[in-house]
Amino acid sequence: MADALISPAVGATMWVAAAGLIGYSSKKVKEELDDRKIPLMGVMGAFIFAAQMINFTIPATGSSGHLGGGMILAILLGPHAAFLTMASVLTVQALFFSDGGLLALGCNIFNLGFFPCFVAYPFIYKKITGGDPTEGRILAGALVASIVGLQLGAFCVVLETLFSGISELPFGTFLLLMLPIHLAIGIVEGVVTAAVIVFVRKARPEILDAAARSLPIGEIPIRKVLAGFVAVAIVTGGALSWFASAHPDGLEWAMFRTAGVEELESPEKGPHASLADIQSKTAFLPDYGFKTTEGAPESEEAQPSWPAVDPGTSLAGLVGSALTFTAVLLIGLGLRQRKVRAS
Amino acid sequence: MAKIDNSLLDIGYMDKLASGDSSLHRLDPRAKLITTLAFILVVVSFDKYAVSELIPFFIYPMVQIAVGSLPMNYLMKKVLLVAPFALLIGIFNPLMDRETLIQIGSFHVSGGWVSLVSIMIRFVLTVTAALTLITLTGFNAVCMAMEKLGTPKPFVIQLMFLYRYIFVLIDEAARMVRARSLRSFDSNAMAFGLVAPLVGQLLFRALDRAQRIHLSMCCRGFEGRFRTLGPMTIGLKEYGYVVGWSSFFIFLRFYNLPVKLGEIVTSIF
Numbered sequence: 001m002a003d004a005l006i007s008p009a010v011g012a013t014m015w016v017a018a019a020g021l022i023g024y025s026s027k028k029v030k031e032e033l034d035d036r037k038i039p040l041m042g043v044m045g046a047f048i049f050a051a052q053m054i055n056f057t058i059p060a061t062g063s064s065g066h067l068g069g070g071m072i073l074a075i076l077l078g079p080h081a082a083f084l085t086m087a088s089v090l091t092v093q094a095l096f097f098s099d100g101g102l103l104a105l106g107c108n109i110f111n112l113g114f115f116p117c118f119v120a121y122p123f124i125y126k127k128i129t130g131g132d133p134t135e136g137r138i139l140a141g142a143l144v145a146s147i148v149g150l151q152l153g154a155f156c157v158v159l160e161t162l163f164s165g166i167s168e169l170p171f172g173t174f175l176l177l178m179l180p181i182h183l184a185i186g187i188v189e190g191v192v193t194a195a196v197i198v199f200v201r202k203a204r205p206e207i208l209d210a211a212a213r214s215l216p217i218g219e220i221p222i223r224k225v226l227a228g229f230v231a232v233a234i235v236t237g238g239a240l241s242w243f244a245s246a247h248p249d250g251l252e253w254a255m256f257r258t259a260g261v262e263e264l265e266s267p268e269k270g271p272h273a274s275l276a277d278i279q280s281k282t283a284f285l286p287d288y289g290f291k292t293t294e295g296a297p298e299s300e301e302a303q304p305s306w307p308a309v310d311p312g313t314s315l316a317g318l319v320g321s322a323l324t325f326t327a328v329l330l331i332g333l334g335l336r337q338r339k340v341r342a343s
Numbered sequence: 344m345a346k347i348d349n350s351l352l353d354i355g356y357m358d359k360l361a362s363g364d365s366s367l368h369r370l371d372p373r374a375k376l377i378t379t380l381a382f383i384l385v386v387v388s389f390d391k392y393a394v395s396e397l398i399p400f401f402i403y404p405m406v407q408i409a410v411g412s413l414p415m416n417y418l419m420k421k422v423l424l425v426a427p428f429a430l431l432i433g434i435f436n437p438l439m440d441r442e443t444l445i446q447i448g449s450f451h452v453s454g455g456w457v458s459l460v461s462i463m464i465r466f467v468l469t470v471t472a473a474l475t476l477i478t479l480t481g482f483n484a485v486c487m488a489m490e491k492l493g494t495p496k497p498f499v500i501q502l503m504f505l506y507r508y509i510f511v512l513i514d515e516a517a518r519m520v521r522a523r524s525l526r527s528f529d530s531n532a533m534a535f536g537l538v539a540p541l542v543g544q545l546l547f548r549a550l551d552r553a554q555r556i557h558l559s560m561c562c563r564g565f566e567g568r569f570r571t572l573g574p575m576t577i578g579l580k581e582y583g584y585v586v587g588w589s590s591f592f593i594f595l596r597f598y599n600l601p602v603k604l605g606e607i608v609t610s611i612f
Contacts, residue, residue, distance in 0.1 A: 004429045004466035008388045026495030038497055039560065042504020043553035049509050050516035050549075051542050076546075088502040092509070095477045095485065096354055097425070101469045102476075103383045166391045166462060167432050168439035168455060195539035196546065204547060318445075320605025321395040328401045335409035 003101030007164040014160065015106030021114060022087055025080040037081055044077060045085045049092070070116030071146045072193045075125065076207070079117040086113035107160050111153040120149035135198050142197065143190030147183060154182040354509065360413060361481030367411045372480045372488035374581035378588045379476040383469050385592040391458045395601040397465065403588065404471040411479045418478070422470050426463075433462035482506050487575065508552070515548055 003011075029037060048069040069089065073082035087109045094105045128141035158174050161167050167174075201208055361368070367375070382403055389396055408415055440455035477485065483503060490499040519541055 002429050002432075002466060003383060003387060003469035004462045005432055006387065008384050011384075011387065022498050023495050026497040029497050038501045039504050039557045040550070040553045042501040043508050043512070043549050043556065045501065045505035046508035046512040047546060047549040049505075050512035050545060054516055054520060054538065054541055054545070084498050084501060085505070088498065088505050091502060092482075092506060095473060095482065096357060101383070102380060102473050103387055103469065161432070166458070168436040168458065169432060170439065173435075192538055192542070196542045199539040199543035200546060203543060207546075207550060315605070315609060318395070318605065319608055320601030320603065321398045323604050323608065324395075324398045324601040325401065328399065328405050331402060332405035332409045335406065336412070 003103045005161055005164060005166050006104055006107065007166065008103070010160050010164045011103040011106060013106075014110050015103075018087065018106040018109040018113075021083060021110070021118075025083045028080040029084060037077075041077060041081050041085045042088075044073060045089045045092075048073065048085070048089050070112055070149060071120065071125070071142060071189065072196060074117045074121035075142075075193070075197055079121055082121070083113050083117040086117065107157070111156045111160075115152040115156070116145070116149035119152060120145040124148055138197050138201075139191070139194040142194035143187065146190035146193060147186035150182045150186040150189065151179060154178040356417075357478050358481060360478040361484075363412065363479075365411050365479075367407060367479050370584060371575050371577055371581045372484040373491055373575065373577065374584045375476055375480050376485060376488045376492070378585050379472050381585075381589045382472050382592055385596050386465055386468050386472075388596065389461070389465075391461055392454060394457055394461050394464065395605075396595070396599050397461065397468065399595050399600045400468055400592070403592075404468065404475055407475040407479060408471075411475070413475060413478055418471060418474055421474060422467055425470065426466065429462055429466040433459045436462070491575065504556075508549075508556075511552070512545070512549055516545055519545060 029041075051069065070082070070086050073085050076082070077085060090108050090112060091105060094101060094108070125141040125145040128144060129137045133141070155175070155178075158171065158178055161169070161174065162171050169177075197208070382400070386397065386400055407413070408418065436459045437453060437455035440458065441453045443451045443453055445452040445457060480488075483506070486499050486503050486506075489502075490496060523537065523541070
């Protein structure tokens with residue numbers, strides 16, 4: 001997920017969700033664990049970074065992969081501590097490697113932290129492996145949990161992109177693009193996670209025992225939390241989108257008044273997906289004129305919220321943009337020159 | 344292999360930049376964090392066909408880079424490095440959205456291309472803003488600011504731990520990978536079967552280290568928080584910085600400067 005692809009409403013909603021989860025997990029970690037866990041979590045986060053540097057070839061494909069980390073953290077640290085660790089790994093990635101971005105950080109924490117730690121781990125991995133797991137069970141558990149966790153995360157990315165309405169990618173196509181890729185990633189992740197866990201269990205079983213003991217994750221609190229976050233998400237999302245549509249920017253407002261059509265939100269809604277589908281099919285036809293005469297009705301007319309086909313304004317926009325950009329560059333250079341002279 | 348060392352160098356280099364000294368470096372990290380967030384929020388709040396409206400926003404990263412004496416080429420390289428992702432998703436817009444949106448003479452530009460350009464501009468703006476924040480402030484200061492602004496303490500503390508130990512553990516991982524490649528003849532490809540023992544060993548080393556760290560920190564009187572010299576203060580400068588930039592962003596949000604400018608210029612000729 002990247003900043004450029006999400007709208008503020010989606011970004012803010014996911015920030016609220018992620019911040020709530022961080023707050024909840026922090027409280028839990030403080031409550032139930034000794035303070036030894038905090039340096040441990042930090043070092044484990046750094047471990048995930050380091051482990052991601054170990055690239056290996058995936059058998060039978062020739063491509064290479066590395067560990068993602070959410071599931072192995074959940075198994076080793078328990079869901080709450082793992083969620084915090086994952087969130088901080090993603091924060092460092094956002095700040096230093098520009099993976100994602102600051103506004104998208106909430107989305108990323110939710111997609112990559114929430115699903116493996118609070119869904120896949122307690123409800124799939126724990127259920128499959130049970131109390132005293134065999135190697136086969138660990139493999140099955142890690143595999144299924146990683147796949148489900150990543151699929152849910154990928155699905156969420158698609159939803160967030162859809163609700164933001166920045167990308168034109170139709171829902172179905174994007175989903176078909178994301179899910180198989182993440183299925184492959186999930187399989188690799190699951191196998192590697194299982195292999196590492198099995199190795200750890202053979203070499204130093206006490207590590208896993210310690211992790212398993214500090215896991216009083218009841219089913220009721222997590223459900224409450226889930227319900228709470230769904231509620232928060234709906235409220236903030238609703239409030240923000242209301243705010244957004246109550247104060248549309250000037251051009252949209254003008255368009256709304258003149259055209260009298262509420263097309264502003266249609267790209268996000270379901271029907272538009274099918275419409276876009278039809279549109280894309282017709283658009284690939286060579287005859288451009290055919291498409292415009294026959295093409296999808298009013299929605300296309302009303303959609304552009306930039307001053308549509310008005311050559312004058314377009315030119316003014318282009319010229320002005322170029323001038324502004326030049327001005328910005330000059331200001332930057334000027335400041336730097338002054339700096340150089342001063343020092 | 345080169346990748347590992349590079350990313351390490353990268354973080355180290357950004358930290359070095361953060362230890363520079365300029366009026367922006369000296370500003371309280373909270374002010375910079377809030378302003379950066381305000382900037383990103385305003386930039387992404389434009390609708391998807393916004394292009395000219397976004398151009399004036401380049402002034403913010405530009406001023407940061409100039410005043411903070413940040414290396415422009417380096418930052419641009421970092422932005423380009425992560426650009427493919429945004430491009431990958433944005434590239435579908437021209438295919439899906441073919442309605443003519445801009446027309447100059449007989450030259451037509453479809454809405455899809457406009458929104459692709461808009462996505463890429465947003466991308467550059469938001470990524471540079473985040474990069475300048477970290478290169479002007481440094482990671483630990485950003486963490487401190489987060490804590491002061493209400494982020495839960497366990498999260499912040501372990502974030503700082505994480506940052507401290509990235510270097511150590513990446514070194515450790517690099518050593519293991521190097522040792523393996525020196526002992527094997529077939530190039531860089533690592534066999535799948537080696538991954539588990541390698542990662543597992545790394546894990547053991549990490550865990551042992553965490554234990555040692557905790558013990559030694561206890562010996563030195565660690566009681567759950569980091570102390571820093573030089574308390575953070577919010578003064579007139581900080582208020583001015585936050586309010587000044589934010590109101591400028593809001594002004595640009597509701598007033599399309601380039602179009603106005605363009606209208607004036609085109610009306611002259």
